[in-house]
Each structure stands twice: as C-alpha cells, then as structure tokens.
Amino acid sequence: MKKILLIATGGTIASRETEHGLRPALSAGDLRAAMGVKDAAVETLDLLSLDSTNITPTHWERIAQCVAGRRQAHDGIIITHGTDTMAYTAAALYYMLEHIACPVVLTGAQRPLGMEGSDAEANLRLAARAALSGHSGVMIAFGGRIIHGNAAKKIHSRADDAFRSIGRAEIDLNEAPIPPSAPFHLNETLERRVAVLRLYPGMSPDAVTSCIRNGCRGIIIEGYGLGSVPTGDAEESFLPALQLAYEAGCTVVLTTQCIDGGADIRRYEVGVRAAELGVLSGGSLPIEALYALLMQRLAEQPEGRPLRSLESIAQ
Numbered sequence: 001m002k003k004i005l006l007i008a009t010g011g012t013i014a015s016r017e018t019e020h021g022l023r024p025a026l027s028a029g030d031l032r033a034a035m036g037v038k039d040a041a042v043e044t045l046d047l048l049s050l051d052s053t054n055i056t057p058t059h060w061e062r063i064a065q066c067v068a069g070r071r072q073a074h075d076g077i078i079i080t081h082g083t084d085t086m087a088y089t090a091a092a093l094y095y096m097l098e099h100i101a102c103p104v105v106l107t108g109a110q111r112p113l114g115m116e117g118s119d120a121e122a123n124l125r126l127a128a129r130a131a132l133s134g135h136s137g138v139m140i141a142f143g144g145r146i147i148h149g150n151a152a153k154k155i156h157s158r159a160d161d162a163f164r165s166i167g168r169a170e171i172d173l174n175e176a177p178i179p180p181s182a183p184f185h186l187n188e189t190l191e192r193r194v195a196v197l198r199l200y201p202g203m204s205p206d207a208v209t210s211c212i213r214n215g216c217r218g219i220i221i222e223g224y225g226l227g228s229v230p231t232g233d234a235e236e237s238f239l240p241a242l243q244l245a246y247e248a249g250c251t252v253v254l255t256t257q258c259i260d261g262g263a264d265i266r267r268y269e270v271g272v273r274a275a276e277l278g279v280l281s282g283g284s285l286p287i288e289a290l291y292a293l294l295m296q297r298l299a300e301q302p303e304g305r306p307l308r309s310l311e312s313i314a315q
C-alpha cells in the first residue's frame with residue numbers, strides 16, 4: 001500500500017472562528033478524513049499551527065528538514081499551509097529540497113474545512129492525487145491547478161481559484177512523470193540579509209543605500225516593465241546607489257512589478273545602465289521564487305562577493 005505523510009502548519013484550512021477572527025485550530029488528524037484517500041495509508045504530523053502571515057524563513061528550514069528526514073518512507077508528502085505566504089514557502093522548499101524524488105504538495109483553502117461552501121475538501125483531494133501521482137518535486141495543488149513550487153503566485157485574496165503559474169506551464173498529472181536528474185540534496189540554510197524594494201515614482205534611492213548600510217547582502221528591486229530604475233534623466237538617479245551596492249559586495253537583482261512576462265533588463269537604457277553596474281535580471285521568476293532563490297544562493301556565496309549570475313536557476 002502507498003503511503004502519504006500529511007504535515008499540518010495551520011492556515012485558513014485548519015482555522016476556526018474566535019472572538020478575534022479566524023485562527024488555526026484543527027490538527028493534521030482532523031484534516032486527514034477530508035482527503036478521501038482509501039487506497040493509501042496516511043500518516044499525520046502537526047508541525048506548526050500558524051496563520052501563514054506568521055511564517056518565517058526559520059519555519060521554512062524546519063519544514064525542509066522534516067521533509068528531508070521523512071521523504072524515503074513515503075510516496076508523497078502533503079503540507080497544509082495558509083494561502084497568504086504559500087507561494088513563498090513553496091519556492092523556498094523548491095530550492096532547499098533540490099532534486100527530491102517524491103511529490104511534496106502544498107495545499108490550503110480560502111475558507112475553513114467544514115464551513116459551508118469551503119474549498120478545503122476539493123483542495124485536499126487534489127493534493128492527495130498529486131501526492132500519489134509518481135511525479136516529483138515541490139508543487140502547489142489549489143483550485144484545480146497543480147503549479148511548480150518556483151512559479152506560484154497568489155493573485156486573488158478571496159476566490160477559490162487563487163493561484164496562477166507564472167512563466168512556467170502548470171503540471172499535468174496525466175503526463176508521464178519526469179524523474180529528478182540528480183541525487184537529492186538538502187540546502188539547509190538561507191541567507192536572511194536580503195531585502196525586497198518595490199519601486200514607485202518619486203522613490204528616493206536612499207532606500208537602497210540604507211539597505212546596504214544595514215548590512216544587506218542581497219537586494220531585489222521590483223522595477224517597472226521589463227525591469228528598470230530611474231537613471232540620469234530622472235530627478236534622482238538610482239545608479240550611484242547601485243554602484244555603492246556593488247562595491248559593498250551586495251547582489252542587486254532587478255525584476256518587474258508586472259505579474260506576467262518576466263524581466264529583461266537588457267532592452268531599455270533604464271535597465272541596461274543598471275546591468276552595466278553588475279545588477280542581475282530577475283528573468284521569468286515571480287518575486288516569491290526570486291526572493292527564495294537569492295536567499296539560497298547567497299547562503300553558499302562567500303561574504304563580500306556579489307553573485308555574477310542567477311542563470312544556474314534557469315528552468
């Protein structure tokens with residue numbers, strides 16, 4: 001008989017109403033029955049009971065270690081999780097659990113299990129299908145979609161169909177699984193000194209310099225369009241701050257605020273000038289995955305040396 005491990009971490013799926021609003025209350029055992037799995041054994045584990053707003057990189061490391069330690073005893077692993085930061089956790093696990101051979105499936109719900117019209121059951125059933133599919137790698141099962149762990153974005157705050165796959169096709173469970181191309185490796189730690197800045201018209205480049213002064217080793221700037229920052233034609237250019245970052249050994253990645261289409265900073269002068277100062281392009285990754293990837297890559301990079309490329313992550 002096949003075996004699934006169900007790890008609960010909290011989220012709306014496991015929440016109940018309190019006088020201060022929804023709060024996680026259900027255990028993995030409470031969620032198990034709703035999966036409707038009859039042809040596999042489901043083991044449960046209560047790892048966390050948090051609204052995903054309160055999940056941090058320290059929790060990602062705990063989840064990754066837990067999955068790494070148990071992966072060989074199970075055909076698939078399901079992680080129930082709040083939807084608000086699920087895309088970040090999925091991306092972190094995607095880069096930490098490199099070449100994992102079993103499916104690691106994150107799921108959750110927009111309304112608690114047991115509430116009328118809840119999407120919890122349908123998502124748990126979809127997650128169970130993915131966990132028993134023979135596919136490998138970290139993925140999100142939600143609203144009828146299966147999305148690679150480094151491509152997910154929550155695009156709706158209320159609707160059942162809340163996630164989209166960005167820059168990468170969704171997973172089709174009916175297609176033949178592709179086994180991992182290399183042996184499993186756990187990337188155990190993540191660099192915390194990474195900041196994400198969202199550009200807006202009139203923003204001061206002091207936002208970048210203060211990150212450098214605070215010891216950041218990586219800065220992601222969510223610029224406009226294909227990835228751009230104000231240059232010499234603007235009231236205040238970002239280029240001196242980017243030069244300062246490079247000299248301080250800080251890796252700067254320039255990406256886009258657009259949801260789809262990705263960044264290509266070599267097209268317009270407002271991106272090229274940044275690239276000339278060592279700034280890297282965010283490519284097709286959504287910000288959630290870019291953040292996790294930069295944290296993982298910088299954990300391996302010697303202090304004081306900016307990364308020269310993010311190409312190794314091309315899908």
Ligand SMILES: NC(=O)C[C@H](N)C(=O)O
Nearest residue numbers: 011012051052082083084
């Ligand atoms: N739908 C949800 O799960 C939202 C919840 N606030 C969470 O992310 O934990």
